Amino acid sequence: MPGTVEPRLSRGLRDLLPDQMLARQAMIDTIRRVYELYGFVPLSTPAIEFLDVLSGSAGQEAQQSIFRVSNPENEALGLRFDLTVPLARVIAQYAELPRPFRRYQVSPVWRADKPDKGRFREFAQFDLDSVGTVSEIADTEILAGMCDTLAALNVGPHLVRFSSRAVLNLLLDFASVPHSQCVDVFRVLDKLDKVGLDKVSLELMDGYKDESGDTIRGIGLTRDQVDRIVRFLNVKAERRRDVVAQVRELFANVPNAPAQIDAIQRISDHLYALGYGDDRVSLDLSIARGLAYYTGPVFEAILLDAPQFGSVFGGGRYDSLVQRFLGEAIPAVGASIGVDRLLAALAHLGRIGKQKATARVLITNMDANLTDDYLAMTWELRRAGVPTELYVGTAKGPGKQLRYADQYDIPLAILYGTNEKQQGIVTIKDMAVGREKAKNVGDRSEWLAARSGQVSAPRAELVATVKRLLDELDRGI
């Protein structure tokens, strides 16, 4: 039809329909409860920041994935690509905030990257950070918070791992690699999970040609340097304390090694003491994380049944990010949960709730003369705290209206016509009973006559009866 606009979205952007929003809100509520249990406080910052505020910490390539924004004043603006940089700005801008400042923030961020599985151009992150403390207790509680959050979300088998940029910097000394190459080396190490040790070794040296004929450029280390890196990568153990012992031995002759290794050992010991054993948090020193600004411990979590979605929860210590704004270094540590990536992974695994409606009761509208009764019943239930929808569509009979309740998975429907009114009762229908019964009924009249799952209650006892039935449904009776 000419003159109409095609409804569509730019790539990487999505609508979240009600069933998706309900699952998402449930997830966010759960995460918030854990973060608040830990005593973190909420923060909100604008989606739009000055470009120099955003891009200072990132490399040149990074700027390409920033969405630019225009305003009437023609200022250089962009959409935030994470929540950490705005946090650093807030810390620098509000000197009066008591420190440590321990905040959580759930907000959308934007990256103009190529969309991929579980990867969008607009997506929400849910961050928690402690700013203004060098204490390893802060690192410990971020890791513990990650464990508790994932457990509360019921995501299935998962693994929280941590490592240390400080220890990886020791590795550079151990392998005689100049620190100027740290970004390249860590970037390649970050692929270990994905491509394996052999390809990582090749890429650290002269590169290779992969199956598709693509050339992977190497970073030019020598065989001897790579051998030493591989010895480090082979430091592996089920138990964190064994990993610590092994790396201590390997780095026996590296200057400053004992202090850095002591630091990760203390975090590990705190976790042991709190009951976060080797089954919940592992120490995997090969984890580098892509971000350049990490300075100490780094963390990440993956879902064991959906590893292709990558890290769903990641973070680390970044002791110099605020320096850019303030001139003064303020230590900080935090982690970020990828709400949308995690939701995509859980949807893939069939682990998200299937709730479609908020209403638990639908009052059907069968007789225009009884409108006042329907209104009264609706508000009685609402005032009693029962989420209730009054059918406001045009369908006359109950058939279409019950179908509506069925489509939205509203568990109870109220039927009230002149029959009920004369008898002073209401009919309350349990939708699930009929749905179950329909599987074994072939004949329609039989199906209709069954009046499945219906009970009558005195009109005066509507609220009490509905509450009792919902309670029974919730308890699976």
Added chain:
RNA sequence: GCCGGGGUAGCUCAGUUGGUUAGAGCACCAGAUUGUGGAUCUGGGGGUCGCCGGUUCGAAGCCGGCCCCCGGUACCA
């Protein structure tokens, strides 16, 4: 960004040497059934055949360019 595959109804797809008015299943809407959801039957709405240009009497199908999607790869602060 690079390599490969693809784009026809809301979804999954069929549609050959280029030839009437482009189809099916599912989904949706209505009726059979005006006080009862499912199944069944009948009917209905819905298409710029990804976009632009070219070849041709004639293009969903051929040619060129572009866009987008999927898989792999690279990047991911």
